[in-house]
Amino acid sequence: MSKEKIKSEIPSYLLMASIFIVSTILALLLNISITDIMKDYQFSVLIILIVMELFTNLISSTGMIEKISLKISVISKGNKKKCLILFGLLIFFVSAFLNNITAVLIVLPIIFVLLKAIGIDQKYVNIFFASILALSNTGGASSPIGDFPAIVIMNSGITSFRAYLFRAFPFFFVISIALITWWQFFVKEANKDDKKKNLSIDLLQSKYKNIEVNKKVVIGLLTIFVLMFICWSIVPQNIIPPEVIALLGCVIGIVYSVICREKIKSLVDFKPVLTIASFLFLANVISHTGILTTLANNLQSLISNPKLLLIAIMIMTSLISGLFGAGPAASAMMPVIVYLCETTFNTQSDWIAIAYASSICAGSSLFMWSATAGFILSKNVNEAILIDSTRKRLSWNISNYMKCGIQNYVIQMSLSILLIYLAIML
């Protein structure tokens, strides 16, 4: 690792260490047993996170995602609206089933080459990457293994794998379509130089013309993945926990890939895993203080109407997610949600899980720092050296995203409240 890279990583590791230290001091000061905290610690969430990243590496080694991205580039013919729609949908579907950060990072190189080829401006960069960020969040929330908050929900016991999947996937798909529809209205095709775009796409194709997808490995891995999904859906968690199914599936996938002589990228980026581990620890400590149960009780007594109570919790969760990040929000608010599912909403816990997931998702689209993918995406965009027709360098950072983030939040939040209201009414 270079000196510069180590220097840039220090603040994140400092943050993790601080969270662990502060949480431990808090627990000791409040006389909370660390042993008890660790008994309730959700190691299963971390195992599933690590295993799904390994599985994503297996899929990415096959070249399948690059090939699909290239196909999209050709189909789009450099049309900016088509690029937005097609790449947006790709990000949604890939994020639903694979680690969303890894998925975005695989697709980005082809996106950058295509954007450089078609001629873009700052407005398009803002819209395009705002959509990509929001859609990686909605994709991640649409399946029980798509992202960290979804995994936490699945492990909490308030809903089952199948109940979450059958509700969340169409729910977040509708929200994604709404987001894409909204943003494509703002895309204008100023440059009609089709031949130049066609040449650029031909050159892009040449850069990837010999990338072969190992179809045998892809089919095998997809089969293993489908079987994992089936097992998660039908095997009760108390007989075979989901993390064991994930681990088994991943190990079988690795063995199969090795037998098929596929080179595997075996590295796992432990920084997000350790960050989440620190959030989980802090959330556990806070949960053991009882403050969250008190908060839930107070909310219930303040707002007697269950529907208004749900909306209030959704807004509160989304704002916590927006301000502090999806990870901390998911960990911190989970005990409140569990308590409410055991009391006020005990007959509708499946939809409450979706409401909770959608609030976290909406919040994580509010600011660039709210989602883990935000800063990673920004760093990659700024390093890609995108330029406009006047050769001015284009960037994408917190201030560029602010206006788009608010729109993403409003669309996701309002649609979520509406759809949940309709679901509970029906």
Place this chain on the structure above:
Amino acid sequence: MNIKDTLDEIGILETNLQIEKYIDDKSLLNNVSSEIPIPIKCETKDIIDNAMNRILELNKKNVFMLSNEIALIEKMLLYKDKIQNIIVCLSRNLSDEQINNIKSNIPKNSNVTFINELEYPNIIKPKDSIILVLGYVNGNNCIVTNNTYRMVELYKSFLGKKVFVRCISDNVKIKQKNFISINAQNYFDIII
């Protein structure tokens, strides 16, 4: 459209093959020619075939290329019995992403290996190997990219045949940046 980066990743011949599809679009060609010399007729396929025949006539089993030319590499891979090793030198100015793209874009199970600039491939011997350079010609001069020129200087002590392939049949006058004109006789033994 960054043609220079494209040249580094796929080579002049492959780039010309794509440009030739738009040979009738004068304004597009004007635009592209501000960055690289371009063919004015469809001849790249013949150039590749001719280059291949001439390389095979030299009867050497190792070819050391100073740039990544995927169109020519794909042709050479059809003659694996005659050309047993293709070594491509990667310029130190390439980004990690470009290097990754270049390496991934070689057909699988091929006899192509990569080395970094400043390294020397051990299997290259004067009796069974050639150094291959691609570019343009203007009279007695060869025109190559900056990156290629640096490598031509680096490996000029090689005692075997140094072969230059001209990618456009006509003489080319440099008006674009990032190209250097060098005396053909000082650097190359054979001009194809």
